[in-house]
Amino acid sequence: MSTTRPTLPGGTWTLGDLTVTRFGYGAMQLAGPGVMGPPADREGALAVLREAVDLGITHLDTSDAYGPRVTNELIREALHPYSPTVHIATKVGAFRDAAGGWPPAREPDDLRRQIEANLQTLGVDTLDLVHLRLGNGLGPVQEPIADAFAALVDLQQQGVIRHLGVSNATADQVAQAQAIAPIVSVQNLYNLAVRQDDELVDRLAAEGVAYVPFFPLGGFSPLQSDTLAKVAARLGAAPMSVALAWLLQRSPNILLIPGTSSVAHLRENAAGAGLQLSTKDVAELDTIGAAPR
DSSP states (O other), rough: OOOOOOOOOEEEETTTTTTEBOEEEGGGGSSSSGSSOOOOHHHHHHHHHHHHHHHTTEEOOOOTTTTTTTTHHHHHHHHHHTTTTTTEOOOOOOSTTTOOOOBOSSSHHHHHHHHHHHHHHTTSEEEEEEEEEETTTTBOOOOOHHHHHHHHHHHHTTSSEEEEEEESSHHHHHHHHHHHHHHOOOEEEEESSSSSSHHHHHHHHHHOOOEEEEEEETTHHHHHHHHHHHHHHHHHHHOOOOOOOOHHOOOOOBBBBOOOOOOOHHHHHHHTTTTTOOHHHHHHHHHGGOOOO
């Protein structure tokens, strides 16, 4: 078996005082079906986390709601005590019900309980980065966020949170948060097909704020998928590789957190995201966001 390691694409980005690799890892898929319960292969899940760090990935994304508790506990078992170069981002703002739903939980007391749960399950005294997850499973919702975000700022001032961000947020909510306290990242749905945050990506880049897209292949129509497949075939690459490479080339503040429960797939993602797209490739791929859905 080859022991050759792929070079992580994209270099690094600075989140406040934390330097992370632009190619990161999202742990959501390590939980059971529907992001509920334990993985079918616990040892395999632990191996993926250890491989991520062995590859040089220093940005891990999780939430105590995944499982719930499952992915945080796996991260702790696999990686604790953590290397000082590894930084873990988590999310609060929702809990899991018995049916596997994600009801919002953004009252200040709810958020304090979720922060305490993350601290306990990850085995840390301070969380590197906490995103306030807004909206619902259908996307962002126009709603005030001041009380919820201020509760996290209070916990930051107490020393249990290092840096703050928002997730599933509108551009206005990003601005609302920034009016209360600095943020270092925004985590929203964005990819080749879902381009509603184009202006936000560019604004945040100018401000030195990271943009972390989730679901890099979510929301594609058959026509868009066909276009991506044609470009990928021409390049001799997998569609996922092309989609990840496009995101890395889209803007220097974009950080990737693709998830997988497979060591082999993790390594394929890390290598594939380093694909170099030509000006022609990018121009053709850019048409996907304008295609009818």
